[in-house]
Amino acid sequence: MFRLFGRLAVVAVAAVVLLAALPSAPRELPPPGEGLKTPVRGVIHVHTNRSDGTAPVDDVLRAAGRAGLQFVIVTDHGDATRAPDLPDYRNGVLYIDGAEISTRNGHIVALGLSKAPYPLAGEARDVVEDIHRLGGIAIAAHPGSPKPELRWTDWDTPLDGLEWLNADSEWRDEQAWTLARALVTYPFRPPQALALLLDRPEPILRQWDALTQQHRVSAVAASDAHARIGVRSFGEPYDSAGSRHFPSYTNSFREFSIALSDTTLTGTADTDARRVIDAIRGGHVYSTIDALGGPAALRFVASSGSRTVSMGDGLPVAGPIHLHVDAQAPNDATITLFRDGASVATARGSRLDHDAPEAPGAYRVEIGLPGAPGMPPVPWVLGNPLYIGRNVDNPINPPHVAPRNFMTLYDNGPLRGWRIEKSAASDAAMDMIGALGGTQLLLRFAISGTEADSPYVGFVMPATAAIAMYERLVFTARADRPMRLSVQLRSSGGEGERWRRSVYIDSMPRTVDVAFNDFRPVDSTSTPRPELAKIDSILFVVDTINNKLGSNGQIQVDDIRYAR
């Protein structure tokens, strides 16, 4: 008898604990008000079984359809040398194929680019430059990852976007009890249980608010869905001990999504993929935590003088500024308007109006719901800025200042002191060839096809002491195909410390102009900038960072000069 009571009591206590732990059901939203329409929604940053996800593309798209989404942006790990799949409607969901590229400074989600002619890798600034050259956009992935090797470390690179929220990073920094609560309640309210792991990521938002004072940077919430979790290490998708299909793609896709504010889809995959990517590039996108309530419609417009623009756009200041927000939000929602990261107005419910004097800034909106998870609570809706009196263009090509003083190192004639350095199984040759008005250097290379060889070829030119009086290295170059060449400075003595700057060259002859200050150490032990007084060699290196094993080719170089 007592034993039975005892068991019942345990069950009752368990039920009470579960009920208390159960996250709230999603909020019912009022119908969209005037001028609001249900947005086009989808997810960005999804892995399939082509990389470390668990399902083929078609299954992932089916899961998105079940979650009520219109598009999925798949970003399997890669170096962009695989031709992306063409945009396609499958099971009624638009499939967009992108890539997640590993760089020395973190992962980049690349969208809308054509097949790369060589592996994209190395420093983030070079990969972003290549993504832009190939017509794509670059989004910093999981910039706030608690894992240092996954964290973004280069905020000077001209990014088009960043992930303000990344589901894969979010759970990593949670307390054990929050994780336990999410696991226990997942079978009952899966998307809501997953949302328990979200927070308002303050450092990333601060970083973003700083970037948007320079140019447009679009923030998106990224699923980073793999639909797997490690068995032994709890959560490592790469756990060798095996993994479980948890959380499912469908439940991840029901947790949160990105919504396009001014975009309609036509049903033609090509056109629509372009529209989705353009909307992200243009900041016409906001994020909603659908597990808390959704899908939510948002409109954010501003006017000054006779012009009115919406979220993502730039607006010149031409008199007092009026900002207006309409949201499909319940009465107890709080709309907060930020200017350059500082809160300037709040309102309860579904509307906010704010008159500002002629104060330029990046203005953006967050909407909070009472009871949202996280410390501090994750915003339910997060919009992109309106850039008022601010530059929106990404400075892909920073202004170039032509040097005035030169010292020529090579123009014509014999190669005094030049030599070749290479890995054992690689080949290289240097020749002078006739060119208009003199000679040119012809550098031929064949890097070995064996990984164990650590293949590389280096053409080494002696540096003169005068280097310390200059700021840049300038030369003309062309190659027989698109490639990256690593220009390096090496110091005298010992092993010789090296600093490098990777440059793009192809069959169009071009002037390459690299500032010594932009060189970065090859080894992490080096000083962050080259010590010019100690430099005794300048190297033109072909290695396997951006060249496939076993590749060969030739480069013509001329007019090598110091400049300032």
Ligand SMILES: [Zn+2]
């Ligand atoms: Zn990643």
Ligand SMILES: [Zn+2]
């Ligand atoms: Zn990823």
